[in-house]
Amino acid sequence: MVALLAAADPLAFLYLLVVQQMRIACKDVNAETLYDVLHDTSYRKKWDTNMIDTYDIGRLTANADVGYYSWKCPSPLKNRDFVTMRSWLPLGNDYLIINYSVKHPKHPPKKDYVRAVSLLTGYLIQSNGASCSTLYYLTQMDPRGSLPKWVVNRVSQFVAPKAMRKIYKASLKYPDWKRKHEPGLKPWTFPEQNALPSVSVSELSVQRADSLENIDESGLSEDKTRHSEDEET
Template structure:
């Protein structure tokens, strides 16, 4: 195990859980983007101009069943059609690891890839998944692929009943490279449908 990578990951992930819970439960003013496929979406514009998306949907499954799909990195492309490669970089424990993922982008935009720490934690009967980009020499940058940055990302899976979960997805990604900000934010809006994609993958749509 790379102890320096663990230390760097801890410094990023530990405060992120509190940040996500504050964003979900706090009194921030969100701009409502609408409803599509049963998913309510909102956003906040960050100081950098890159939006932070919040998407909320209901899935008729237990939180752990949803976690099992989200964390099955080898099969992510089966519910996220933009993901073309997903690999394990380092596993600290079954619920805490560093992953590499590469995503398709339409021509002439280059593919984007990300190296990020991801952790699953229990919050009572609920589950929170946090993810944030981390720097490591274990995954060199590839020619023709732009290394993006996950500024904030996570799922809050709130158990509402025996087989009912409210899925709140939060994400803010900087794809880097020479993309106009409006293109960055337009791509970000596609992330609003992640709760619905999970619902489809679980056979609940």
């Protein structure tokens, strides 16, 4: 299920909060594999076609870090990026991953991107046995910018469901890929493998949406974006 809360008038999207709630049943994928796929930035570069770049900035604790992610938007919309603090927790056979946006002094907003804000985003991976699981996704996010109504409709109807299907398909292929790419390296499971520089909490602050520039994209036409969209299903 996807729910989007926004004003009906596209010109009123000066402060747009996107709330998405989704789940997908993952047959032939166990919970641990889904958990690894969501953590493994090296593998993400293989399957996430909407991603421009992603990297880990530093670690806070054994189960918390700070990272960067940039997201390709259909032209002529400006691309978005995030700096988030992420934490994770195994819950028996289930797993939880959550994040929210933070400010980091060495990673300010970039000239060619709109810095978006994750107010709270989370994945819950529920084990349904040795080879089945369910992935739950919930996010409250402010993409910033005055966006046209068709963008919100498209995210609701196409973009978010497609992303969940991509995660599922990527998870089916992950075990074979991982066997060929440092199979023992999983710093999200084995903290002693984490070679990231330490980040102090004092360096960070919560990213407030109203402190960021608001770009007016409300007049952009849907027709101009179709040629640049990823049509992979």
